Amino acid sequence: MPNPDRRRLLAAAGALLIAPLAAHAAPRPLRxxxxxxxxxxxxxxxxxxxxxxxxxxxxxxxxxxxxxxxxxxxxxxxxxxxxxxxxxxxxxxxxxxxxxxxxxxxxxxxxxxxxxxxxxDRTGNGLALMRQDFRQLAVWTGRSQAAESELARLDDCLSRLRGQLGPSAKQRMGVLQGLGGSPQFWAFAGNSLAGGVVDALGWQNAWPARDARQGIVTLTVEDLLDSTASLTAVTDPRADFTRGALWQRVPAVAEARLRRLPADTWLFGGPWSARRLAERLATAWAPAAHAICSGAVSP
Missing domain, CATH: 3.40.50.1980 (Nitrogenase molybdenum iron protein domain)
Structure with a gap:
């Protein structure tokens, strides 16, 4: 005849064995x-x-x-x-x-x-705004510690690159991106990610305004004919918007103060995009800065 006390004892013992496993079970990944x-x-x-x-x-x-x-x-x-x-x-x-x-x-x-x-569409320093967004996303997903670690890596990278650039950073710098099939292009203001990275590397942004709509100023080459800023353009080699005849009259082009970055340089991203942009900018203007950041970002 079954012993009810014995069955209760075995059930309790089983529960004690299962409980620690349940307590340590990994939570389902957030979807x-x-x-x-x-x-x-x-x-x-x-x-x-x-x-x-x-x-x-x-x-x-x-x-x-x-x-x-x-x-x-x-x-x-x-x-x-x-x-x-x-x-x-x-x-x-x-x-x-x-x-x-x-x-x-x-x-x-x-x-x-x-x-x-x-x-x-906010005002302020574009790099600081990205940090706010990243931290906010980390709160939403319960990953604040990971966010702080990633931002610390970004800070270390920016500091190293700024030191490597040295005197070459004491100039006005503008970052541009072409618009396919259009004579216009984007210039990145102070409240864009690119503008924030330019500031962090020690340059003076050619378009310092911190209240541009989504951080962008739309220009044509005519707007640059009297600009004294050095320029860095994100270009596609198959359709380089900086090679037209009028561009040769832009001071930065005529004086070899134009550098080009690959088309996959994303200017609207998070900490990885900021680090990759900083690395590419520094390498373009001070080749010795190549791969100075530990844990380089790569696709």
């Missing part, structure tokens, strides 16, 4: 969908791979940082028009977007999962 490139990069820098990314192909092409960890990640449409069906199928715990693209979609996205939108 996050990121609808903008800088959010993807920031998540990867925090050690968190998103389950869904808007325009995954575009991220790999234009940003590339950490892309090897995105294998198996699902594309959820475009950044401007993400697929609600694709997002819902991923059963996310959190959806991340930016206000200038995704504010109209917020009620719909919020029905699928808690949704957070980062602000995109």
């Amino acid at each position: 996050v969908v990121a609808l903008e490139y800088n959010l993807v990069e920031m998540l990867l820098a925090l050690g968190l791979t998103p389950v869904g990314v808007a325009d995954l192909k575009g991220y790999r092409r234009w940003v590339g940082l950490g892309q090897q960890t995105l294998f198996g990640c699902v594309s959820v449409g475009t950044r401007q028009q993400p697929s609600l069906e694709a997002i819902a199928a991923l059963r996310p715990d959190l959806i991340l977007g930016v206000d200038f693209r995704h504010q109209p979609l917020l009620p719909l996205l919020s029905r699928l999962a808690p949704t957070r939108l980062q602000a995109s």
Whole structure:
């Protein structure tokens, strides 16, 4: 005949054995969908791979940082028009977007999962604004310690590069990016990431305003004809916007104070993009600065 006291004793002993295992079981990884490139990069820098990314192909092409960890990640449409069906199928715990693209979609996205939108049009130093965004994202995902470690690496890199640049940094510097098929191009103001990195390396930004819309000033080559600033342009060798006839009259071009960076130099990203931009800027203007930062960022 079964002994009820013995069965209770065995059950209690089993519970004691299972409890420690349950207490130490790893929590399920947070399932996050990121609808903008800088959010993807920031998540990867925090050690968190998103389950869904808007325009995954575009991220790999234009940003590339950490892309090897995105294998198996699902594309959820475009950044401007993400697929609600694709997002819902991923059963996310959190959806991340930016206000200038995704504010109209917020009620719909919020029905699928808690949704957070980062602000995109603010005033201040662009590098400091990126730090705020990164720390905010770390709070949303419970990864604040990882964020501080990554920002410390960025600070160390900037300090080393600034020291390496030395006197060459005592000049005005402008960062430009072409617009495909257009005579206009973007110049990066003080409230852009590029403007913040320029300041951090010791240069004076050619466009210091800290209240430009999304950190960008739209110019034409005519606007540079009387500029004394040195220039660094992010260019595509197949369509280099700085090689037109009128560009030869720009003082920085005529005096060999123009440097070019590869087309995959992303100017709207997080700490990895900031570090890669700083490394490329420093190397372009002081070749001895090459690979001075430990743990160089690479795709």
